Amino acid sequence: MKPKNAQQRKIAALSKRLKPITEKQVTWAYKHCFEHIAYRTAKNTLTCGDCGHTWKSGTTLADTLCGCKCPHCGAELKVSDTRKRTFNQCYYFCVVTTCQGFQVVRIVMIKSTSKKGSASTYFYQEVAQRWIMPDGKITTMALLRGIGCYADLWYFGSGMEIRPHHDIYNIISDCDNYPRVRVLPIFKRNGFKGKFHNASPVKFFRSLLTDSKAETLLKAGQYAVLPHFIHYPHRMGNLWNAVKICIRNGYIIKDATLWCDYIDLLKHFHKDTQNAKYVCPADLKAEHDRLVAMRNRQREKEDRERERRREIDRQESERRKLERMQENERLYAEMKAKFFDLVFSDGVLRIQVLQSVQEFYEEGKAMRHCVFTNDYFKRKDSLIFSARIGDERIETIEISLETFQIVQSRGECNQDTKYHNRIISLVRKNIGLVRQRMSA
Structure with missing residues (x-):
């Protein structure tokens, strides 16, 4: 992207004047950023990933737990049991420097390729520069990137140009920094003494310029x-506010994560987080663990209470369900009691009226259809029969009490059975009995 203003044009010109990344800086990165591995085979032979030297190991367990030292190059190595012969590693490191009133963080990608039996080779190239202005604004110079969410999609043949902001530049900026740094006087004035204290250098510098905290x-x-x-x-x-109380009382927070969790617990229990008694505990871990135990007991109590309420709700639901069932039984008996003793039979098939809501439930469950689900027992103009052979249910029949016609006859899963026509015929022969009961 072409520079759009005088500031960007100045940065683009200054970027070309920066000195190249030195071999000393790359050597430091290779030593401190990479994982140095000794490859161990099934025959307990170790190969140094740095120099390629191979030797026999006699202490398998000790090597696995504590690592080992290469007898040829003296490198401290982590032992890895593997059959792979090639390993690739890729890391970023940054060089912090200044250039004519700008704080510059130069980001370098370094790759290492190690093969069993040969020394490691590495490739490096500067991929981005973060130019920080005294007002905290950041301009990024970087190589061209491919499209994608991966950080390593660089076109190494492209040149450094002004690039629009992308989260990937913040991600790669959060890396190890070369220990020799050059900073602007304003950062020394603001308290910088050479360490970034586990913070990203770019965010560290920007915070010092824009946030008094x-x-x-x-x-x-x-x-x-x-x-x-x-x-x-x-x-x-x-x-x-809690941090300011710590500062005012000379209390140094040594474990920030634990302390933040502790303050959250204090707030949960409605303790005064403006009081040094709570905010500055003599034994942070003990107080934290005590509140964690209290919170766990509280959660257990809440769980028991929720379980108790669920049981009460379940019992109430069962009670209402029983009341509805009893009311449905009563209404169904009032509507259809005069048909309850109707039975049609041809000596094999026996067709009888369903006499309760419970029987509707059992019929629907056994036949796997919707005679109960769709509340057929509430239909005033229908009469439901069950056709059976012995105790085996065959089909369920619906008869209209308005037209005295068979509305439907359904077997299991609403399928017709081999007795379907025989059932229809038997019902039609006895439909007059239904008519008689209806007019009685």
Whole structure:
């Protein structure tokens, strides 16, 4: 992207004047950023991933737990049991420097390829530069990237150009930094003494320029809390008053994550988080564990209460269900009691009226159809029969009490059975009995 203003044009020109990344810086990155591995075979032979030297190991368990040292190059190695012969690793590191009033964070990608039996080879190239202005604004110079969410899609043949903001630049900026740094005087004035305290250098510098809280924490020696405020400013902003109390009382927070969780627990139990008695515990872990135990007991009590209420609701639901069933039984008996003794039979088939809502439920469940689900027992103009051979249910028949015609006769899963025509014929022969009961 072409520079759009004088500031960007200046940065683009200054970028070309920066010195190349040195071999010393790359050597440091290779030593500190990569995982150095000794490849162990099934025959307990170790191969150094750095220099390719191979030797026999006699302490398998000790090598696995504590690693080993290459007898040829002296590298401290992590033992890996594998049959792979080639390993590729890719990391980023940054070089912090200055250039004519700009704070510059140069980001370098370095790749390592190691093969069994040969020394590791590595490739590196500077892929991005973050130019930080005194007002905290950041301009990014970077190589061209391919389309995708992966960080390593760089076109190494492209040149450094002004690039629009992308989250990927923040991701790769959060990396190890070369220990020799050059910073602008304003950062020294704001308390910087050479360490970033586990924070991303780019976010660290930007916070020191734009957020007075970062400067306060740095000068107060609250190094454990500082990266939390830098990386999660909105979440940590709610804890700022508690942090100020710690600073005022000379209390240094050594484990920020534990302390933040502890403050959240204090708020949950409605303790005064403006009181040094609570905010600055002599034994943070003990107080944290005590509140965690209290919270767990509280959760158990809440779980028991929820279970009790669920049981009460279940019993109430069962009671209402029983009342509805009893009411449905009563209404069904009032509507259809005069048909209850109707039975048609041809010596094999026996067709009888369903005499209760419970029988509708059993019929629907056994035949796997909707005679109960769709409340056929509430239909005033229908009469439902069950055709059976012995105790085996064959089909369910619906007769209209208005036309005295067979509305439907359904077997299991609403399918017709081999007795279907015989059932229809038997019902039609006896339909007059239904008519008689209806007029009685």
